[in-house]
Amino acid sequence: MRTRRAGWLGLVVAIAASATPASAANPTPASAANPAPASTAPCGGDFTAWLAGVKQDAAAAGVSQRAIQAALAGVTYDPTIIARDHAQGVFKQSFEQFSGRMVPPRLARGRQLLAQYGPMFGRIEAQYGVPGAVIVAIWGLETDFGADNGHFPTIRSLATLAYDCRRPDKFRGELIAALQIVDRGDMAPADMRGAWAGEIGQTQFLPSSYLKYAVDYDGNGRRDLIHSVPDVLASTANYLKGYGWQKGQPWGEGSANFQVLLQWNSSQVYTETVAYFAQRLASGQ
Numbered sequence: 129m130r131t132r133r134a135g136w137l138g139l140v141v142a143i144a145a146s147a148t149p150a151s152a153a154n155p156t157p158a159s160a161a162n163p164a165p166a167s168t169a170p171c172g173g174d175f176t177a178w179l180a181g182v183k184q185d186a187a188a189a190g191v192s193q194r195a196i197q198a199a200l201a202g203v204t205y206d207p208t209i210i211a212r213d214h215a216q217g218v219f220k221q222s223f224e225q226f227s228g229r230m231v232p233p234r235l236a237r238g239r240q241l242l243a244q245y246g247p248m249f250g251r252i253e254a255q256y257g258v259p260g261a262v263i264v265a266i267w268g269l270e271t272d273f274g275a276d277n278g279h280f281p282t283i284r285s286l287a288t289l290a291y292d293c294r295r296p297d298k299f300r301g302e303l304i305a306a307l308q309i310v311d312r313g314d315m316a317p318a319d320m321r322g323a324w325a326g327e328i329g330q331t332q333f334l335p336s337s338y339l340k341y342a343v344d345y346d347g348n349g350r351r352d353l354i355h356s357v358p359d360v361l362a363s364t365a366n367y368l369k370g371y372g373w374q375k376g377q378p379w380g381e382g383s384a385n386f387q388v389l390l391q392w393n394s395s396q397v398y399t400e401t402v403a404y405f406a407q408r409l410a411s412g413q
Contacts, residue, residue, distance in 0.1 A: 235405075238264045262406040
């Protein structure tokens with residue numbers, strides 16, 4: 129993500145309960161953690177006037193008025209999103225602590241899904257080069273295999289974060305990308321729910337990565353990373369391929385593929401845990 133999403137925004141979040149999936153508790157990439165340099169995107173002030181500017185920018189980016197109105201009509205500022213953003217702390221768990229808490233409860237389900245979708249994983253690996261075990265490990269850590277994708281309205285979350293003056297350039301771009309997803313028919317605004325920082329779907333893509341890497345693998349004409357497991361799995365592989373995944377090569381620490389996994393999430397502990405989880409699945413341990 130999430131980098132992809134960049135997956136988890138701000139500083140990595142301190143994690144608590146052992147059953148909590150990464151959608152609620154992952155180490156987050158540091159790419160959006162630090163205050164941004166001087167912003168060029170408008171922020172703050174009257175929210176209605178600010179939103180009118182977003183609509184103008186979206187139209188200039190080619191988004192139809194139909195999609196703009198469908199997605200932004202009635203959108204309001206959500207102070208709870210900013211509270212969550214400001215409340216993030218520094219992740220302090222070691223690899224042993226984090227992997228020991230996150231991997232064992234998910235191994236059995238991960239093995240079951242790896243077998244259930246075995247033929248599909250074979251096709252995905254042939255096309256994108258990424259083994260099923262790696263995809264399943266990410267899937268499990270991100271959202272407990274789709275059980276917890278997040279419930280926050282994506283458009284409202286992104287509008288709030290873009291309006292806030294901490295990282296307006298980044299989130300204004302993500303907001304317009306979300307409008308483009310609506311415009312191309314992949315998802316209705318009401319269905320676009322996910323993590324508080326705007327990540328969408330069972331492996332948590334930010335809208336900009338959704339636009340770039342999402343795949344319509346089930347062939348229904350839409351890229352649906354919330355409901356379609358084939359789309360989720362192939363899109364995750366496509367993301368990793370896009371960052372240089374090397375087919376048939378190891379993914380452990382020190383390898384080129386480990387560096388690719390760091391593009392998914394720049395937390396060393398998280399990436400080590402993905403690699404470890406995937407190795408356990410691949411080896412049948």
